[in-house]
Amino acid sequence: MEEILLYNFGGLAVLCALLTISRKNPLTSALFLVGAMFCLAAIYVILDAHFVAAAQVLVYAGAIMVLFLFVIMLLDLRKSENAAASKTLAQKAVGIFLAVDCLVLVVLQVALFGRPFFGNLPAGYGETEAVARTLFTSYLLPFELAGVLLLVAIVGSVVIAKREL
Amino acid sequence: MDAYIAILAALGFGVLLSGGFMALSWFVSFMQGQNQPDPIKYTTYECGIPPKVNARQRYTVGFYLIALTFLIFDVETALLYPWANSFHKLARELGAPILWTMLVFTALLVVALIYMWKEGVLDWARRARTQGK
Amino acid sequence: MEGFLLKPIAPHLIVIAAGCLVLLMRAYGKKTSAGASGAVTLASLVLALAASVFLHGDAAKSAFSGMVVDDNFSLLVTVLVLFSGILCVMLSFDYLKRIGIAQAEFYSLVLFAVSGMMFLGSASDLVTVFLGVEIMSISIYVLVGFNRGRMESTEAALKYLILGAFASGFLLYGIAMIYGATGTTNIAQVAEFFKTHGPSQISPLFMVGLALLVIGFGFKIGAAPFHMWVPDVYQGAPTSITAFMATGVKAAGVAVVVRVLMFAFPESMDRWVPLIQLLAMVTMTVGNIAALTQKNLKRMLAYSSIAHAGYILVGLAAVYSQGFAEKAVSAVFFYLLAYTVMNIGAFAIMILLGRDSDEYENIDDYKGLAQRRPWAAFFLALFLLSLAGIPPTAGFAGKFYVFTAAMRAGFVALVIIGVLNSALSAYYYLRPLIIMYMSDPDADIVENTERRPALIVAIGVTAVLTLELGMGLLAYLAGGGSYYEMISGYLARVM
Numbered sequence: 001m002e003e004i005l006l007y008n009f010g011g012l013a014v015l016c017a018l019l020t021i022s023r024k025n026p027l028t029s030a031l032f033l034v035g036a037m038f039c040l041a042a043i044y045v046i047l048d049a050h051f052v053a054a055a056q057v058l059v060y061a062g063a064i065m066v067l068f069l070f071v072i073m074l075l076d077l078r079k080s081e082n083a084a085a086s087k088t089l090a091q092k093a094v095g096i097f098l099a100v101d102c103l104v105l106v107v108l109q110v111a112l113f114g115r116p117f118f119g120n121l122p123a124g125y126g127e128t129e130a131v132a133r134t135l136f137t138s139y140l141l142p143f144e145l146a147g148v149l150l151l152v153a154i155v156g157s158v159v160i161a162k163r164e165l
Numbered sequence: 166m167d168a169y170i171a172i173l174a175a176l177g178f179g180v181l182l183s184g185g186f187m188a189l190s191w192f193v194s195f196m197q198g199q200n201q202p203d204p205i206k207y208t209t210y211e212c213g214i215p216p217k218v219n220a221r222q223r224y225t226v227g228f229y230l231i232a233l234t235f236l237i238f239d240v241e242t243a244l245l246y247p248w249a250n251s252f253h254k255l256a257r258e259l260g261a262p263i264l265w266t267m268l269v270f271t272a273l274l275v276v277a278l279i280y281m282w283k284e285g286v287l288d289w290a291r292r293a294r295t296q297g298k
Numbered sequence: 299m300e301g302f303l304l305k306p307i308a309p310h311l312i313v314i315a316a317g318c319l320v321l322l323m324r325a326y327g328k329k330t331s332a333g334a335s336g337a338v339t340l341a342s343l344v345l346a347l348a349a350s351v352f353l354h355g356d357a358a359k360s361a362f363s364g365m366v367v368d369d370n371f372s373l374l375v376t377v378l379v380l381f382s383g384i385l386c387v388m389l390s391f392d393y394l395k396r397i398g399i400a401q402a403e404f405y406s407l408v409l410f411a412v413s414g415m416m417f418l419g420s421a422s423d424l425v426t427v428f429l430g431v432e433i434m435s436i437s438i439y440v441l442v443g444f445n446r447g448r449m450e451s452t453e454a455a456l457k458y459l460i461l462g463a464f465a466s467g468f469l470l471y472g473i474a475m476i477y478g479a480t481g482t483t484n485i486a487q488v489a490e491f492f493k494t495h496g497p498s499q500i501s502p503l504f505m506v507g508l509a510l511l512v513i514g515f516g517f518k519i520g521a522a523p524f525h526m527w528v529p530d531v532y533q534g535a536p537t538s539i540t541a542f543m544a545t546g547v548k549a550a551g552v553a554v555v556v557r558v559l560m561f562a563f564p565e566s567m568d569r570w571v572p573l574i575q576l577l578a579m580v581t582m583t584v585g586n587i588a589a590l591t592q593k594n595l596k597r598m599l600a601y602s603s604i605a606h607a608g609y610i611l612v613g614l615a616a617v618y619s620q621g622f623a624e625k626a627v628s629a630v631f632f633y634l635l636a637y638t639v640m641n642i643g644a645f646a647i648m649i650l651l652g653r654d655s656d657e658y659e660n661i662d663d664y665k666g667l668a669q670r671r672p673w674a675a676f677f678l679a680l681f682l683l684s685l686a687g688i689p690p691t692a693g694f695a696g697k698f699y700v701f702t703a704a705m706r707a708g709f710v711a712l713v714i715i716g717v718l719n720s721a722l723s724a725y726y727y728l729r730p731l732i733i734m735y736m737s738d739p740d741a742d743i744v745e746n747t748e749r750r751p752a753l754i755v756a757i758g759v760t761a762v763l764t765l766e767l768g769m770g771l772l773a774y775l776a777g778g779g780s781y782y783e784m785i786s787g788y789l790a791r792v793m
Contacts (some may be wrong), residue, residue: 005173010203013401022717033172045169051246051247054243054246055243055246058242058243058246059239059240059243060237061238063235063236063239063240064236066232066235066236067233067236070224070228070229070231070232071232073223073224073228074223074224074229075223100254120290126245128250128251129247129250129254129255131247132251132255133251133255133258135244135247135248136248136255136259136263136266137363138365139363139365140266140362140363140365141307141361141362141365141366141426142423142425143244143266143270143431144266144269144270145274145417145426145433146244146429147241147244147269147270147271147274148314148410148413148433149429149432150237150241150273150277150435151272151273151274151276151318151408151410152233152407152433152436152437153233153237153436154233154237154277154280154281155277155321155403155406155407155440156407156437156440157230157233157234157237158230158281158284158286158403159401159403159407159440159444160440160443161226161229161233162285162286163229275557276318276321276322279322280321280322282330283324284325
């Protein structure tokens with residue numbers, strides 16, 4: 001059952017990713033990227049990484065995608081469509097060749113040298129509760145520092161973007 | 166894993182339902198409709214009023230701040246989520262500090278919120294007005 | 299329990315709290331002048347300096363499950379960074395008003411940047427290292443572009459942001475690979491891993507991680523060949539921030555390199571020391587040769603800061619000497635201190651002379667300065683001589699210790715290249731001197747004659763320290779030997 005789901009979502013993720021890079025309209029691309037992100041989240045669930053799955057949906061499919069869409073809309077759309085269309089056949093061929101090359105390398109690497117790294121996982125591994133326990137005990141200081149980092153990011157973006165200085 | 170079955174079922178149901186409607190309408194129009202192309206039929210339908218400009222326009226850069234604000238507070242949510250999810254268990258194990266840690270974290274973000282508020286970043290209507298001119 | 303837990307990071311917390319306070323002052327008191335927030339900033343930095351010295355115990359104290367540590371090493375970094383921050387704020391007071399960007403946010407971002415640097419100094423876990431780097435970098439990106447009316451400033455910020463984000467990616471990837479190779483991010487535990495498993499465990503994965511870390515840090519300290527951003531960013535940034543970046547950011551970056559390389563990977567030293575040696579050679583040479591042709595003083599100091607990063611890396615490579623590692627690290631610290639003092643001094647003179655929006659950047663602006671402003675010319679000459687490494691200044695002492703340490707490690711070629719580079723650098727440091735003292739002033743120059751006490755104090759402090767670090771009179775009179783020996787005696791307890 002898990003294997004069937006894994007391959008289904010994996011295939012869907014690859015399909016969405018291909019559509020992301022092959023669509024001419026950047027908005028369509030962005031929406032397919034959302035699909036790919038959701039499929040990845042599903043794969044994380046199947047791999048028992050529940051918190052990562054939730055963060056994937058919250059942050060990537062949510063916030064990062066919103067940022068992508070905003071950036072696309074802040075730019076001049078018609079210009080970028082033309083730019084995308086102007087790729088020559090040679091450019092496309094080289095790109096496809098490199099992508100396939102990378103893929104083959106990764107697959108070979110995994111097939112030849114891949115081995116389960118952690119062996120059997122302990123019960124409750126990857127569950128949100130386990131993440132929370134680590135986050136609020138060993139990694140407490142980095143957690144608070146992340147708060148400072150977010151504060152700095154907000155102040156920085158306001159300073160850069162506000163009208164009157 | 167089992168907890169996600171409901172989500173999977175909902176997903177499957179949704180796909181079936183929307184796909185079914187699509188297939189049905191396509192099928193009905195294929196069986197019943199006649200193809201009579203007409204320039205009017207190809208114009209964008211917008212509440213019956215003819216569209217004046219192309220919908221794909223550049224947005225004002227004021228929206229950049231809104232997007233960034235959303236992004237940053239969304240990342241904060243991602244960090245709040247594991248805390249909220251397992252608060253009861255952790256509170257029993259670790260006691261009051263678990264509350265304090267989150268209070269410190271949120272205090273930092275409240276400072277950010279107050280700063281943004283007072284700087285007028287959240288006053289989107291005013292921004293739109295001043296930038297429209 | 300809680301108080302004990304927070305003690306090692308109390309100075310850091312003071313700085314962060316002050317940053318929030320300045321923000322809230324800005325939010326609730328629109329009429330509060332930027333000068334008031336500057337005063338709060340200065341006071342909190344001095345308070346943090348006092349706290350870090352007085353709360354510091356002699357024994358190393360680890361806190362937050364080994365995320366930070368309070369030891370002699372972290373104290374030195376904290377003091378250095380706070381000192382640089384204090385001088386930067388003193389330089390900023392009137393400068394910000396003059397170029398019309400006097401804003402509370404400026405000071406608040408300086409405070410956050412300083413807190414990030416302090417966490418870099420006391421980090422004992424790679425996760426803390428990364429968060430410290432990010433808090434520091436994001437503040438500095440914004441500070442570089444703070445003068446939005448000036449195109450160079452915005453351009454510099456954009457360049458720095460894009461390249462800096464890239465470097466952060468390298469850093470994070472390196473940390474991930476080291477975690478993959480050793481199963482931990484804690485610096486002490488990484489060292490422990492190699493001690494128990496032996497050098498046979500140095501896998502390709504680990505080596506790639508180490509290389510990525512060196513690239514990431516190399517970018518942050520502006521070492522060649524990762525230095526391309528330095529001239530444009532230093533030139534475009536507000537001058538007080540340039541001084542801050544050249545000293546504070548560099549000191550924090552070097553400190554974290556030392557901490558990670560020396561404390562986490564002492565076992566694999568023969569792998570990374572050649573890398574650092576190579577970086578040092580390239581950095582010194584590139585910086586000095588490029589500085590030769592500069593006609594803009596700010597840009598010249600930017601290239602010279604690349605060269606000085608090279609001298610610092612010479613000291614870092616010298617940790618290879620068996621049993622004298624702490625001497626080499628002390629030389630690095632002494633050099634950082636000397637560089638902080640003389641470099642901020644030089645930038646302070648630039649700020650002192652600038653009028654309105656004219657930054658007084660061109661070397662030709664300094665024609666006949668000795669006749670018009672004899673004191674300013676004298677101090678600038680002092681700082682430039684120190685940067686060139688002429689005795690009896692701090693710059694000479696710093697170079698002397700660094701090169702001695704490298705000799706002790708047996709890196710003769712490296713020292714020869716370093717000395718040749720120093721000789722080369724004398725050319726471009728002495729040229730402004732000749733222009734100041736040997737040529738007549740242009741008739742149409744208008745003087746900036748405002749009274750600026752904070753700036754004068756900063757220049758005085760840096761000038762006195764430049765001489766004092768070079769000659770060590772006070773330390774000699776107090777019977778404590780030289781400052782370098784004080785530092786190395788201090789570090790010997792943790793290394």
